Amino acid sequence: MSHLVVFPVGRSSCDAADGLVSLEEARSRAAAWAVPVEGHEEVILDQAVGQILARAVAADLPLPPFDQSAMDGYALAAGDGLPAGSVLTVMGRVAAGDGARTLPPNSALRILTGAMVPQGADAVVMQENVTRAGDRIVLSRMQRPGDNIRRRGEDVQAGETLLVEGTRIDARHVALLAAQGRDTVCVRRRIRVAVLSTGNELRSHGEPLADTSLFDSNRPMVLALARQAGATVVDGGIVPDDPQRIAEALRELATQCDLIVSTGGVSVGDEDHSLVALGKAGGMGECLKIALKPGKPAAIGRIGHAAYLGLPGNPVAALVSWLLLGGAVLAAMNGRRAQPLAGMRLPLTHTFERRPGRTEFAPARLVQTVEGLAAEILGRGGSARLKPLAMADGLVCIDALHAPVREGELVMFHPFRDGFAV
Structure with a gap:
């Protein structure tokens, strides 16, 4: 990892990072901190959805088995x-x-x-x-x-490779394996992901709210995203903005998990302690300033055998950062290369004013126009707004230099229908 900038204990979050890195570079650097998980397990076929195939599967039978x-x-x-x-x-x-x-x-x-x-x-x-x-x-x-x-065997010939090692199993693969008479499949051990939130202002469900406090939405969201990605999750709770307290939480979670994800504390404010806490816990890492909106700051690193990913505190930024960086880290842990987000180019229904310089993601819904399907960006923008995210069908991705985006110009639309699989 000689190309990585390692921050010793006592350095502040993103202060030492110069310039912006591209999305591709950020994903590559995040994946570089990950180590593939060891261990396989045999699981019941219909419970294998979301898991990674540990070895290739060959056909025992032709399909159809007869004319x-x-x-x-x-x-x-x-x-x-x-x-x-x-x-x-x-x-x-x-x-x-x-x-x-x-x-x-x-x-x-x-x-x-x-x-x-x-x-x-x-x-x-x-x-x-x-x-x-x-x-x-x-x-x-x-x-x-x-x-x-x-005809016998026109779909599948006996002995041919059905699925290659590293396939992320979904319902289609379950059907193919079931047609071969299989009731179990060998998969990689599920990655164990811990998620914690940092912030003095945050409260969990059931706790009383003070005038200046908020219910934590990031931790439940990222826990759900990790589950949808096929991981086993550990709720790390809420930790105050105290480097020592955060370090203690990281040190404990590193003994239980393969990946620790925190939200908040990765920017340049006085209460942004993620990398300092990682160093105090015995880990090391780096700050990323990404040419991305929202989600410019992020922290990546390791503590013991566990990879670490620090996401921004605003929910849309945390979601986008998880899809990009979290997907790259989980793929590396599963012995795969991260795949680009699946999407399609659609025209925008309206002009979207923006400044060039960073790739931008924004919640959007699909609209049927007289000329076909189009995308409409929701809300006034901003990485802290949850309602547009909940109303959206997906995210539009606007190239860094595409500014402004005129009505009818094409943007990349990434649908949510796949359950945020990474």
Whole structure:
């Protein structure tokens, strides 16, 4: 880590950091403090969502495991092609789960979706494409070999790699593994993430509010984000703005967790003690001044075996910083490279005045216009406002030099629908 600036005990937060670093550099430097977690565990398949696959999985079975009908209709022998007007006698019925059948010559079998194609049949005619009278059907269009048949192994071949090591499991992967008859899967041990808030003004739910105090929203939010990212979480509570008290909390949490996240105390104010406290606790770290709005200041480092991430105190800034830096740290701990946030370019519904210099994220909702989908930035801006965040469908990301943004110009929109997966 020779490229990192390490602050000894007694240096103040971000005072010693010169200039702004790019988002890519900030993510890379945050990930550099992380060490991949050790240990694997076998978990029940439907409880593996959000966890990281510990080893590649190969297919034991072909999918489909046999030729099967893709439609409700009639199995027949098309040969070189069976023309419209052909008349066939229906000699029976085959449903999904029925045993193997053989198609009698010059006949058809009623067949339902998912049923095994009878021996001797090479096509299935959709029931909409026949006229039936009694036990006879008349084809209304030409049928060719292979029509409406799912061939054995056309989806998955036995022995092929289904999922690679490092895959973050979601419901799609659960379905694929379940179709192979698997009820468990080997995953990396869940990362243990502790979250604490710092601030004399903060109170937890149930505590009385003084005239100058606030209920803590950051800690519950980041705990929820960490859970959604597949981590096991530890609530570190609220710690006053006292370097010694913060150091004691960090030292204790470092014995229990892989990553400690704090919110507040990472800027240049008199009560910003994050890196000083990290040093007092026996750790080391660096301050980041990021070319980012909101979320310019952040702190990263280590204490013992635990990585440390200090987020800004304002909630929108804390959220954005978690998505960018927290995602990079968790990816490194899971032995992966951090993926860029998924998004799409959309026009803005209105002009957004801003100064160039920093990449900016803002809460936005989707709007259907006569010209298609567009994004509308919510609220007057500001990193302390929760209501626009709660009303938004996602975040727009505006390039550092894109200023101002005129109505109709394109911005990158990152939806919340994925549950803030990182």
